[in-house]
């Protein structure tokens with residue numbers, strides 16, 4: 001198969017798994033955090049820097065690349081790996097979520113979704129078939145199914161109709177893909193915050209025997225304890241031996257809580273987005289580097305961090321760059337936050353290996369300042 005998970009160890013006290021995700025562009029240790037490169041770049045970072053911070057797999061978005069520069073152009077360039085000079089693995093989201101979160105004036109039909117581009121207001125149309133064509137043109141290693149994303153919150157009826165359409169669309173996705181590309185297709189379990197619907201969606205999606213499964217509809221503004229509750233009853237419905245991907249998560253605490261509930265793959269724009277507005281993630285909590293408190297702080301963002309930023313620059317200097325709106329400030333902050341999450345996931349994998357994940361969670365949470 002093109003993409004498959006090799007489970008190395010299952011934790012004895014939690015649902016965590018230590019594994020390796022095998023892809024056509026390398027083998028990635030799991031649990032893994034994937035930096036987001038929405039428009040064919042992880043904002044402010046070169047591919048070499050993404051490698052340097054330890055990431056082996058990144059995300060990109062069908063919705064954005066379809067609208068600009070267009071998937072035909074990327075195909076003519078030799079595919080997204082060639083176009084962006086990244087030889088690691090790429091997972092592309094299908095456009096399902098983005099069309100609902102970014103597109104304007106959406107009209108949902110059985111055929112697909114009509115919307116207006118958030119870039120130039122032009123009328124556009126995405127469908128399961130078009131999303132698959134785009135992702136095959138991009139040449140991504142993991143192809144996400146084109147799903148209908150119910151708003152949060154929404155009624156039980158709406159969520160049920162939506163998940164049933166998502167299942168019908170998933171079948172159309174699978175039919176559209178070539179035999180080889182079928183081995184890269186991940187389904188997305190829907191159902192909102194309703195246990196009966198999550199069960200229905202999981203049953204329908206896993207019937208297709210896909211290489212991997214994502215849990216959608218979370219990290220959409222719901223309280224974290226609701227997200228954890230949904231995971232508690234949804235993850236066990238997924239086949240043990242297939243990779244599980246929690247879309248849009250997340251923050252250090254949510255990553256650890258997700259791993260403990262059996263999630264293998266994560267992505268989130270948080271680390272790079274808050275980096276650009278001056279907030280650094282550290283083992284002892286968030287540091288608003290941009291604040292006056294860092295003005296005369298000549299130490300690194302995080303003394304325990306081994307990243308290029310922490311080895312060479314002070315909080316005072318980075319604060320100066322941010323205040324002066326120097327682009328280097330955005331870059332140094334992004335390098336640190338991405339490296340921080342890679343270190344966190346490395347420590348999580350070590351904790352699983354050494355059977356001490358619950359203890360690691362306790363220490364992490366108390367150092368970070370969580371409850």
Ligand SMILES: CC#C[C@H]1NC(N)=Nc2cc3[nH]c(NC)nc3cc21
Nearest residue numbers: 096097149150216217218219247248
């Ligand atoms: C409903 C649904 C759904 C999921 N469907 C697809 N295709 N992508 C997603 C991306 C997400 N990002 C976040 N939070 C930032 N939640 C997400 C959920 C999805």
Ligand SMILES: [Zn+2]
Nearest residue numbers: 305307310336
């Ligand atoms: Zn650092």
